[in-house]
Amino acid sequence: MKKKNFYVTTPIYYPSGNLHIGHSYTTTLADVICRYKKEDGFNTFFLTGSDEHGQKIELKAKENNLEPKEYVDNIVANFKYLWKLLNIDYSKFIRTTDVDHIESVQNIFSVLLEKDLIYPSKYKGEYCISCEEFLTSEQIIDNKFHSVCKKEFVMFEEESYMLRVSQFKKFLIDLFKKDFLEPENRKKEMLNNFINNELEDLSVTRINFSWGVQVLEDPKHVIYVWIDALSNYISALGYKNNSTNLMNDFWSENTEILQIIGKEITRFHSIYWPIILKSLDLRMPNKILSHGWILSKNDKMSKSLNNVIDPISVIKKYSSDALRFYISYNLPTYKDGNFTDELFIESFNTNLANNVGNLISRTSNMIIKYFDGLVPMVDMSNEKLYKKGDQAIYNFKKHMDLYNVSEAIDVALKLGQECNKYIEDVKPWDLQKNNKIEELKKVISLLHRNILILIYLLKPILVESTKKMFEQVGVDIDLINFKSFENNDYKVNKISDREIIFKRI
Numbered sequence: 011m012k013k014k015n016f017y018v019t020t021p022i023y024y025p026s027g028n029l030h031i032g033h034s035y036t037t038t039l040a041d042v043i044c045r046y047k048k049e050d051g052f053n054t055f056f057l058t059g060s061d062e063h064g065q066k067i068e069l070k071a072k073e074n075n076l077e078p079k080e081y082v083d084n085i086v087a088n089f090k091y092l093w094k095l096l097n098i099d100y101s102k103f104i105r106t107t108d109v110d111h112i113e114s115v116q117n118i119f120s121v122l123l124e125k126d127l128i129y130p131s132k133y134k135g136e137y138c139i140s141c142e143e144f145l146t147s148e149q150i151i152d153n154k155f156h157s158v159c160k161k162e163f164v165m166f167e168e169e170s171y172m173l174r175v176s177q178f179k180k181f182l183i184d185l186f187k188k189d190f191l192e193p194e195n196r197k198k199e200m201l202n203n204f205i206n207n208e209l210e211d212l213s214v215t216r217i218n219f220s221w222g223v224q225v226l227e228d229p230k231h232v233i234y235v236w237i238d239a240l241s242n243y244i245s246a247l248g249y250k251n252n253s254t255n256l257m258n259d260f261w262s263e264n265t266e267i268l269q270i271i272g273k274e275i276t277r278f279h280s281i282y283w284p285i286i287l288k289s290l291d292l293r294m295p296n297k298i299l300s301h302g303w304i305l306s307k308n309d310k311m312s313k314s315l316n317n318v319i320d321p322i323s324v325i326k327k328y329s330s331d332a333l334r335f336y337i338s339y340n341l342p343t344y345k346d347g348n349f350t351d352e353l354f355i356e357s358f359n360t361n362l363a364n365n366v367g368n369l370i371s372r373t374s375n376m377i378i379k380y381f382d383g384l385v386p387m388v389d390m391s392n393e394k395l396y397k398k399g400d401q402a403i404y405n406f407k408k409h410m411d412l413y414n415v416s417e418a419i420d421v422a423l424k425l426g427q428e429c430n431k432y433i434e435d436v437k438p439w440d441l442q443k444n445n446k447i448e449e450l451k452k453v454i455s456l457l458h459r460n461i462l463i464l465i466y467l468l469k470p471i472l473v474e475s476t477k478k479m480f481e482q483v484g485v486d487i488d489l490i491n492f493k494s495f496e497n498n499d500y501k502v503n504k505i506s507d508r509e510i511i512f513k514r515i
């Protein structure tokens with residue numbers, strides 16, 4: 011049977027400055043889910059990148075006395091450095107300044123123009139340069155500022171091509187009947203604030219700056235950043251350009267398509283993006299997962315509010331795995347979350363040091379002490395705790411298949427807690443003292459199998475420590491997959507390593 015495909019994307023981030031923990035959040039989630047899908051047998055493609063055009067970048071480059079391309083080249087190198095440190099295993103990094111992408115955007119614009127879905131007109135309205143966004147009245151505070159970034163907006167009146175958004179009302183209403191946007195409250199917000207209201211046509215070109223993709227049919231216009239940006243999700247797959255054409259594989263019906271974004275760009279991804287796809291006769295993604303914000307004292311953590319935490323310093327101080335774990339476990343996607351040193355340290359110590367690390371080290375110590383490092387392999391499939399291991403695999407997958415990463419991790423951690431409690435209850439040291447060796451073998455066998463399950467479930471998150479954890483329990487990481495636990499057909503080597511994996515911080 012042909013393997014199913016999985017395609018996951020993150021937003022492409024503005025290189026108007028270095029990335030912060032908020033961007034690391036979205037990208038880590040995408041990476042964790044993609045690694046899980048790979049383990050689950052999918053062909054995967056993971057796309058991230060940078061959104062390099064527009065007025066904001068043009069102004070930033072000027073401030074730095076650089077040409078825009080020179081300016082973004084430097085920042086994009088920092089993006090890639092961060093992703094390397096954070097073990098982000100993307101398949102492609104797209105830049106909107108890539109020639110293939112530019113060709114693709116021009117092509118998309120031409121198709122829409124030909125179909126009369128784009129028409130020349132004039133646009134008047136409020137524009138936030140910092141967010142590159144036309145504002146609605148709900149997004150304006152004190153007649154002067156954008157509610158999200160708190161920056162002053164500009165009045166904008168110029169010749170512009172417009173996209174006939176208003177024509178797509180019925181299409182959007184039907185689309186929103188499906189489970190295509192998550193969470194539910196974001197869906198309601200889009201319906202109430204936009205779709206069920208008057209849907210306004212969208213200005214899709216600008217003439218007062220030049221750092222952007224030119225309209226071939228009318229070269230004084232550049233294409234509005236969002237049309238340029240959203241197209242990346244298909245231009246990266248080779249939509250109508252000269253690059254390798256992955257469209258057939260990853261934008262086909264045989265693919266599960268997940269697009270992860272932060273909630274402030276939901277309108278672009280759940281309204282304008284489907285309209286572009288529909289206009290090009292392309293399928294819709296299966297899911298737009300619109301996660302909450304990481305806050306800093308109740309405000310969104312963002313470059314423009316100058317309240318950011320640098321992920322590189324967190325990784326250097328603690329570790330990439332520690333950051334990946336906090337993001338994946340402590341920040342469930344359906345709500346806003348916090349990132350503070352205290353919360354970070356508490357979560358690491360409770361979950362990784364006291365639960366997972368402690369379980370592995372006390373069990374491997376017992377194997378070394380009582381069995382000279384040779385793991386006893388006894389049939390224990392009738393034991394309650396054995397079944398809990400199988401249930402944990404089942405429930406973990408159930409949550410991951412719904413992209414509920416935090417809930418999935420919780421399942422794995424609970425298994426760890428139950429094993430730690432089991433050790434306290436059965437007291438293997440007493441079994442040894444009283445020479446109940448057969449019983450002791452059973453206890454250790456059982457713990458060993460559940461530990462393997464626990465480590466394996468956390469593999470997509472703890473990518474640097476997994477190999478070491480498996481080694482401590484005598485197993486080669488490459489030989490374990492979901493099937494291994496069906497017949498317990500894994501080879502176990504002699505254990506000798508006693509190094510503590512997650513030292514308390």
Ligand code: ME8
Nearest residue numbers: 021022023024032036061239240271272303304311
């Ligand atoms: O919007 N909490 O780029 P951007 C959670 N170029 N996530 C956060 C966050 C926070 N405090 N801050 C940023 C753009 N993010 C456009 C996107 S896509 C076709 C074009 C994450 O650099 C989150 O994913 O402003 C958010 O949507 C994204 O970074 C915004 O990045």
